[in-house]
Amino acid sequence: MVCLASPTERFVAALGNISRDLFAVVGGESGTAFYCMGSMGSVVPFTLGLALSRPDMSFTAIEGDGSLIMNLGCLLTVKKCATPNLKTIVLDNRCYESTGGQPSQPEGFSIASMISSVGLSCFQCETKEDLEHSLSVADRHQTSVIVVSTKTASPGPRINLSPLEIQRRFSSNLGI
């Protein structure tokens, strides 16, 4: 996902294992990623605000299914704003992995179906090939969401930056 990103792509990752996993790939020096360590459920609206403020760049919100479920109303706001430079990736492991794997969804529930019902372009990915294909076509659709079925795995290293350092590096990278 990161390798396929354009040079103007910036990432915002949800708290817990998602931020740690992204940090393991992107690191902290470049300032191209904003690692949330709290405010569960706020990654999508935060990234929406960034995308609205900087139409010259592209932003990807990386959410977990449990985190997204905390704030489903934001999907309607995303639909209303219809920002072309916002992409959302939902890592769907059907549980709250960081707190011990408690189930996050009822049996048979489909996050992708729910997102589609809002009127957002939504791609469901089961394989790496699905993901590569979805990433390559997502930019043709306004405000797309990519749901990736995942399994639990060992998390990346703890982020060794303070929240203020993360913000300053990200802001500096935006040219602010």
Place this chain on the structure above:
Amino acid sequence: MREEHAKLVSTVLLEAGVSTIVCVALSGIDAIFKEYSSRRQCIFAAREEEAIAIAAGLSLGGKKAVVLMQQSGVGNSLNVWATLINAYGIPLSSIVVDRGDNDINPVQRVSSTEMRKALHGIGYTEINLQAEEFSVELGDALRRGDNWILLVEQESATVS
């Protein structure tokens, strides 16, 4: 909020360079909505914490944004304020419109009282819209970047 106050608040926001307001629907501030909606700079969020997160992104991206909410929304906002705005040092002012502890709705009266206690704990600036110089005070609060700005249209309640 009385219409003449809403118009003055709108003027203060514009003069302070606020380009976007992010809000959850609340009554009494039609003048502000009209002013900002006509310039396509009014974003309606589904919930107050979402409004703060959107405004945080706008702010970090270089836009001067302000959140508008009713006092009942403060409770919905505290986590994202503490763990995104405060923790990450993102400049953002949230303007809280207080329906007051003499509102016709008894639950709003409770909300007004309890919200004030919550804000007292985290720090806020109170501005009384009945005061002649309220627009100056509001402008100053926005320029300072005060996190929580409480607008009231009555005598201030005492926090016990």
